[in-house]
Amino acid sequence: MDLPSHSQSALVPPLLHAAAAQPPWRELVARHWPQYVALAATAVLARWLHGLEPFRRAMYGGSDVQFWRYSYPYTADTLPRWVVPLLSLGLPAAAFLAAHLAGTSSRVELHHSLLMLVAAVTTTSALSNLLKNLLGRHRPDFIARCWPTGLTPVLSHLGQPLCEAGASAVAVSKGMRSCPSVHVAWTSAGLGFLSLWLAGKLRVFHSGAAPMCCTLCLLPLLVVAWVGVTRLQDYRHHAEDVLLAFATGLSLALCFYRQAFASPLSRRAGCVSEEAAASGRSSGSTCQVEEGERGVVVGQGGEGV
Secondary structure (H helix, E strand, C coil), X not given: CCCCHHHHHHCCCCCCCCCCCCCCHHHXXXXXXXXXXXXXXXXXXXXXXXXXXCCCCCCCCCCCCCHHHHCCCCCCCCCCCCHHHHHHHHHHHHHHHHHHHCCCCCHHHHHHHHHHHHHHHHHHHHHHHHHHHHHCCCCCCHHHHHCCCCCCCCECCXXXXXXXXXXXXXXXXXXXXXXXXXXXXXXXXXXXXXHHHHHHHHCCCCCCCCHHXXXXXXXXXXXXXHHHHHHHHCCCCCHHHHHHHHHHHHHHXXXXXXXXXXXXXXXXXXXXXXXXXXXXXXXXXXXXXXXXXXXXXXXXXXXXX
């Protein structure tokens, strides 16, 4: 027996469904090319900041009682640098693409998700590199970098380290760029954005008792926590460096997510925000919100949003 239309909509899982008619990629690219230029400029800025010499901070202020903070061994990285882009950009992008291919997100939603993801990560990278250079904080393994043969540390009259002749200039320079952790900042921005996207997509705050959905949304943040722990285990960062990086990346992830999508707490969770549609950055919001027996069900129609 056929169910009434109201009952049928109530049985639809709380996911966003792609629109039947969507603007072509050519139109999306033409409409957003200034933002691509801005992202490229931000990436260049981040790279340029990465190559600058950091502020040379004094290691002590009249005594050497703080030396223990910088006297940990210089070990290999548990998590290589090339893994960080895969986690922060590759993993979320794969999730966005999979949702689009499965028909649960529109072409415009895929575009906006990728655009804001890259914006969050590149902006976080630039800000983190700027803070690293300005703060010039020594890493926990700095003494092993500056005096690799075990010589007694020698400091100038201002308390700045005078490294031995055989010390690697690159290792010493990197040793003065502890705060914040770029590994954690990148992954917090990328995987934090993914957590917000999942929270909106699954409508975790509008799905009733659905603990598994909430757990799924938190999984990316657990990966971020694991990355932070590896940086502490490798003696690459102090705990404060990791916490600042986590706060920076997650804050920027939220900022850029809300640039394009409604709050996960709102009834329009998972939809492109009305502000983004009104500003002309999308082709108009046609997100449909219906009241069903199991709560709010959201779908997209028309050209997508």
